Amino acid sequence: MEFTEEQLQRYSRHIILPEVGGKGQKKxxxxxxxxxxxxxxxxxxGYYLTAAGIGTIxxxxxxxxxxxxxxxxxxxxxxxxxxxxxESAKRTFEALNPDxxxxxxxxxxxxxxxxxxxxxxxxxxxxxxxxxxxxxxxDACVMLGKPLVSGAILRFEGQVTTILPxxxxxxxxxxxxxxxxxxxxxxxxxxVLGILPGVIGALQATEVIKLILGKGEVLKNxxxxxxxxxxxxxxxxxxxxxxxxxxxxxxxxxxxVDYSEGYCALR
Amino acid sequence: xxxxxxxxxxGLVCPYTFVKxxxxxxxxxVGQVLEILLDYEEASRSIPNSMEDHGHKVLKVxxxxxxxxxxxxxxxxx
Numbered sequence: 001m002e003f004t005e006e007q008l009q010r011y012s013r014h015i016i017l018p019e020v021g022g023k024g025q026k027k028x029x030x031x032x033x034x035x036x037x038x039x040x041x042x043x044x045x046g047y048y049l050t051a052a053g054i055g056t057i058x059x060x061x062x063x064x065x066x067x068x069x070x071x072x073x074x075x076x077x078x079x080x081x082x083x084x085x086x087e088s089a090k091r092t093f094e095a096l097n098p099d100x101x102x103x104x105x106x107x108x109x110x111x112x113x114x115x116x117x118x119x120x121x122x123x124x125x126x127x128x129x130x131x132x133x134x135x136x137x138x139d140a141c142v143m144l145g146k147p148l149v150s151g152a153i154l155r156f157e158g159q160v161t162t163i164l165p166x167x168x169x170x171x172x173x174x175x176x177x178x179x180x181x182x183x184x185x186x187x188x189x190x191x192v193l194g195i196l197p198g199v200i201g202a203l204q205a206t207e208v209i210k211l212i213l214g215k216g217e218v219l220k221n222x223x224x225x226x227x228x229x230x231x232x233x234x235x236x237x238x239x240x241x242x243x244x245x246x247x248x249x250x251x252x253x254x255x256x257v258d259y260s261e262g263y264c265a266l267r
Numbered sequence: 268x269x270x271x272x273x274x275x276x277x278g279l280v281c282p283y284t285f286v287k288x289x290x291x292x293x294x295x296x297v298g299q300v301l302e303i304l305l306d307y308e309e310a311s312r313s314i315p316n317s318m319e320d321h322g323h324k325v326l327k328v329x330x331x332x333x334x335x336x337x338x339x340x341x342x343x344x345x
Contacts, residue, residue, distance in 0.1 A: 016285055
């Protein structure tokens, strides 16, 4: 594949980086990334990956755009209120870079559809806002051996980690089971600083790009915690649990689990 | 020295001068020599600097007439 003149201009600041170059940019253009959620995290992740020229971006979300989203979900606007979030995001991303193929899926991700949805993608990004989905995505990625870049936000604090199944830790090595419904408040109940998903989403997009380029270090066996109120970044070491219920050599969990029962945030 | 590949980037300005030169050298083998013909003065300095930064060897930078330069670079690494 040769670059068009337009691509040379668009990606020139990437191409002149020694770590990217024409070869790296072509890897990005051939890559397929799947994003779970078109909300606070999914918007900046998708926006930056679109700008970077990721060839195919799949994005799933079952919600419609509401006014209360616009404080942080930067792919949506007053012009797309009421529209499915994935459709709103698709329009925004396509306006930024028509090179990128956006596959918008308005649906809930479940144990019955997740494998088919993600199996053809190179990297999965979790930008979901609830524990049932977080565990479902983790387990599916472990079972398929897909790299997963996971992000989470609440109030003024966000976390990022990169899961390379069997090479490093997985989400269940960190927290074996989801917390009981109601124990950890949702953003809906506790609030979130609008800019926080921008920071965390940008970090997630960076991890994705490094995975595709095969350059640098990713957050394997590490959890990065950002506190916006104190302006601190903290890295916590995480070990792969040899007895992890899903990623150990003798897993207890061999089938996907639906934890959505009792979680009211799921619609 | 007879180059393995020649490119003419006259009329281009930064950063496209280096973008074209870098893409050309990426497609070559280590040890081969690329010759670049250009007419943008700033690039006659920035391309050699950037090529060295990227680990390649600049063999020659020569002003060949009132408007044009020739740069020869040997590819040292992938």
